[in-house]
Amino acid sequence: MTEDATITTQHIVDQLGSAFPQAGIEPVAAKDPMVRVKPEHLVEVATYLRDQAGLDYLSHVTGIDYSDRIEVLYYLYSMKRHLGPLALRVSLSRENPQVPSLVSLWSGADWQEREVYDLLGVVFTAHPNLKRILLWDGFPGYPLRKDFQGEPEPPFRHSY
Amino acid sequence: MLKTDTIVVNMGPQHPSTHGVFRMVVTLDGERVVNVDPVVGYLHRGVEKLAERGTYLQFMPLTDRNDYICAMNNNLGYAVAVEKLAGIAVPERAEYIRVIMAELGRIVNHLILVGFLLNDLGAFFTPVLYCLREREKILDLFEMASGSRMTCNYMRFGGVAADLPEEFLPRARKLVASFPAFIDELEALLSTNEILVARTRGVGVLPADAAINGSITGPMLRASGVRYDIRRVEPYSIYDRFDFQVPALEHGDSYDRYMLRILEMRQSVRILEQALAQIPAGEIQTRLPKAFRPAPGEAYARTESPKGELGYYVVSDGSGNPYRIKIRPPSFINISILSQMSVGWKVADLITILGSIDIILGEVDR
Numbered sequence: 327m328t329e330d331a332t333i334t335t336q337h338i339v340d341q342l343g344s345a346f347p348q349a350g351i352e353p354v355a356a357k358d359p360m361v362r363v364k365p366e367h368l369v370e371v372a373t374y375l376r377d378q379a380g381l382d383y384l385s386h387v388t389g390i391d392y393s394d395r396i397e398v399l400y401y402l403y404s405m406k407r408h409l410g411p412l413a414l415r416v417s418l419s420r421e422n423p424q425v426p427s428l429v430s431l432w433s434g435a436d437w438q439e440r441e442v443y444d445l446l447g448v449v450f451t452a453h454p455n456l457k458r459i460l461l462w463d464g465f466p467g468y469p470l471r472k473d474f475q476g477e478p479e480p481p482f483r484h485s486y
Numbered sequence: 487m488l489k490t491d492t493i494v495v496n497m498g499p500q501h502p503s504t505h506g507v508f509r510m511v512v513t514l515d516g517e518r519v520v521n522v523d524p525v526v527g528y529l530h531r532g533v534e535k536l537a538e539r540g541t542y543l544q545f546m547p548l549t550d551r552n553d554y555i556c557a558m559n560n561n562l563g564y565a566v567a568v569e570k571l572a573g574i575a576v577p578e579r580a581e582y583i584r585v586i587m588a589e590l591g592r593i594v595n596h597l598i599l600v601g602f603l604l605n606d607l608g609a610f611f612t613p614v615l616y617c618l619r620e621r622e623k624i625l626d627l628f629e630m631a632s633g634s635r636m637t638c639n640y641m642r643f644g645g646v647a648a649d650l651p652e653e654f655l656p657r658a659r660k661l662v663a664s665f666p667a668f669i670d671e672l673e674a675l676l677s678t679n680e681i682l683v684a685r686t687r688g689v690g691v692l693p694a695d696a697a698i699n700g701s702i703t704g705p706m707l708r709a710s711g712v713r714y715d716i717r718r719v720e721p722y723s724i725y726d727r728f729d730f731q732v733p734a735l736e737h738g739d740s741y742d743r744y745m746l747r748i749l750e751m752r753q754s755v756r757i758l759e760q761a762l763a764q765i766p767a768g769e770i771q772t773r774l775p776k777a778f779r780p781a782p783g784e785a786y787a788r789t790e791s792p793k794g795e796l797g798y799y800v801v802s803d804g805s806g807n808p809y810r811i812k813i814r815p816p817s818f819i820n821i822s823i824l825s826q827m828s829v830g831w832k833v834a835d836l837i838t839i840l841g842s843i844d845i846i847l848g849e850v851d852r
Contacts, residue, residue, distance in 0.1 A: 357570065357785045384701050385788070386814040388799050399799070401786060405698050405712055408719045411786070434701025437822040445534070460527040460851060469535050470810075 335359045335412045338379045346371055358401075360413040365425045368416055372400070372431055380404045381412060384432040389442040391471045396423045398448055418448065420471075427453035445470040492520055495833075499528050503606050503837045506847030510824075510836070517832045522825040526818070529851035537811040542568055542643070542778055545811060550637035552813065553849040555598055556591035556792050558628065561641035563789040566722050567798035568643050571785035574772055580645035581724045582765040586658065587631070587640065588723075588789075589754040589761070590624050593665070595792035596705075596747040596754075597621045599844045603744060604676065606841035607685050613676065620668055623661050630654050643778065645771030655762060662758045669751055677745065686740035690827045690839035693738060700823040704794025704816050706843060709746040710738035716790040727764075728757045743842040750792075779806050786814075793817050793844050813852060817845040 339359055343351045349367035354360040363371050375381045381402040388399040396418045403410030416425050427450035428435040439450040440459040447468035450456055458465065467474050498509035507528035513521040533552065537545045549564045550557035562584055569576065576584075598621065601614030625635040630651050632640035640647050676682055692702070697710045707714055713734040717725040733749035735742035782804040788797035794816030801810040820843055828836045 357783070382698050385795060386701075386797060386799070386812070386819075388812040388814075390801060390810050390812075401797075405707075405714045408714075413786075432701060433696075433699050433826070434819055434822065437819065438701075441818075458527075460530040462527070469532060474535075 335409060338375070338381070338409075338412060341379075342371065342374075345374060354413075354415065356413070358411045358413055360415060363414050363416055365416045365418060368414065369426050369428065369431070371414065372402075372428055375402055375412065375414075376431055379412075380407050381410060382406060383410075384428065384434050385411065387428075387435055387438040387442055389446040389448050389470070391420070391446060393472050394420070396420055396446060396448060396471075398425055398442060400428070423448040424451055425449075426451050427456075429453055444468075447471065490515070499525075503840065505602065505841075505845060508821075508845070508847055508850070510840075512833065512836065514833065517834075519828055519831050519833060519836055522828050522836065524821060524824055526821070526847075526850050529847045531852065533852040534811055534813060537808055539807070541806050542780070542808055545808065546641065547637065547639045550639055551848055552815065552852060553595075553791065553793065553796075553817070553846050554636055555846055556595045557636060557638045558587040558591040558640060559595075559789070559791040559796065561638060562588050562723070563787070563791060563796040564798050565641040565643055566789055567785060567787035567800050568780070570787045571783060571800050571802055572643070572778075572780035574644040574774065576644055576723075577769040577772060578766050579649075579768040580770045582761050583631075583646050583650060583770065584641065584723055585725065585728075585761045586758060586765070587628070587638075587646075589757050590627060590658075592754045592792040593751050594621050594624050595844075596751050599747055599841075600672070600676070600744065603838075603841040604682070606837045607682060609681075613672075616672065616675075620665070627654060627658055627661070630657070642771055644774055645769070647771075649770045655765070658758070659762050662755055662762060665755050666752065669748060669755075673748060677748065682744075683741060685835075685838055686744060686842070688737070689740045689835050690831065690842065691737065691739045692823065692827055696823070696826065697738070700826070701819050702794070702823060704790070704792070704820065704844075705746045705750060706743060706794065706820055708732065708734045709742040711736045716788055716795060720788070722787065722789055725757075728760050730756050740838050740842040743844075777806055779804060788814065791816055793846070793849070794820055813849075815849045815852065817843075818850045818852075821845045821850060 350364040352362045381404050383403045383405045385401040390397050398416050400414040402412050442448050444458045444460050492513050492515045495512045498504040499507040509525040511523040549560040553560050597617040601617030604613035629635045632638040692710050694710045694712050697707050713732050715732040718732050730753045780802040784801045786799045788795050797814035799812040803809040828839045
């Protein structure tokens with residue numbers, strides 16, 4: 327790593343846009359530095375962040391169903407330089423959510439991507455072992471989707 | 487010519503060394519492990535889905551049931567995340583109470599780990615009883631404060647549920663004062679014990695770069711030589727005020743993972759001594775509206791739970807129910823590196839490695 331110690335995630339965000347003009351880099355207003363990336367450019371942007379910007383630690387992969395789209399979030403930190411977080415997010419269609427897998431970059435993404443696939447139905451292309459992890463094979467539907475219907479009636483009704 | 491075959495052994499889901507319902511499909515060549523395929527999900531309760539059905543506060547008792555060994559640390563992680571989302575300040579006294587509870591929880595967790603690791607090594611229930619004896623004293627303190635020994639449900643957004651009873655602080659001080667002597671005793675019995683050293687030294691080595699690449703956090707990471715503790719790197723609550731060290735060891739083997747827990751208990755005692763001496767009088771909770779509705783937004787907050795990075799990603803749509811809560815569980819991610827660590831070792835070493843990782847199935851499966 328050649329950058330000096332004073333570099334911040336904000337610098338990295340600023341550099342990202344010029345380094346990847348095609349990737350649709352777009353800062354998102356949030357409590358942590360966060361950028362939106364086009365799914366097809368995710369791997370190259372993540373490779374850059376890991377190797378050039380030093381964000382060597384993928385903290386977690388999260389999927390969220392926003393009713394009109396599904397988003398996948400990646401929280402990155404630097405363990406060596408105590409930087410971060412910088413979050414990447416990709417927007418996917420609910421009908422056919424597909425995003426390239428990051429297992430080739432971080433082995434820690436393996437089970438987390440499987441969990442997002444299991445609970446939200448996001449397909450991580452090129453994942454070496456994409457199968458359900460918490461639920462059993464053959465479970466109907468994806469429970470963390472907002473329109474999931476498999477839920478049984480609540481055992482009792484409450485007033486709040 | 488002698489023909490040899492590998493055999494597949496199903497360890498678990500019901501097996502005393504798996505610490506819960508956890509299955510390992512182990513391919514063996516004689517005694518040697520060729521492949522491990524961990525199977526999880528037997529304890530999946532859909533906690534994240536349940537969170538969406540209730541109010542924000544109704545999720546607090548569910549966090550107890552994720553890592554049920556140290557419920558206080560789970561409570562704290564969730565409270566910190568919601569406070570970040572809604573911008574709630576916490577009174578001084580409540581912050582001290584939180585730190586005291588979180589560090590007591592860390593000691594409980596490490597006691598359980600050390601005890602049951604020795605159990606897995608074949609020292610059947612003698613070391614673990616010494617550890618459980620000390621743990622009982624801490625659980626008594628939890629019960630005094632929260633009314634419950636394990637599922638504490640003690641933290642609230644902007645504070646804690648109830649003030650400490652009068653006799654809590656004297657008893658906690660007495661316990662903390664006597665604790666270093668107990669760790670010394672434990673170490674005298676274990677740390678140089680020939681069998682423990684022979685069974686753990688050099689077993690299941692996890693190199694530092696593999697740990698970082700595998701998103702490993704907590705004591706496992708620090709035993710591999712990466713000095714990364716969220717209490718120091720990104721201090722939450724009032725951890726920036728205390729004088730403590732972040733221990734790290736270099737070998738990354740099972741012995742270092744055991745040893746690191748011992749060192750961390752000593753540091754927790756240091757934090758507790760300072761917190762118990764400095765705790766001020768005052769309010770224990772910020773008043774919030776009865777119908778708690780955070781403004782729309784998202785927040786991720788992470789804390790150093792005894793097992794590693796425990797984070798909560800909370801999404802609010804402005805209503806009284808969380809739109810989405812994602813738990814970043816340390817042991818679910820730490821266990822994912824098991825097969826990488828244990829290939830090439832003997833079956834008995836696989837048990838050692840699993841025991842030294844420190845998993846809790848309530849948190850792995852959620």
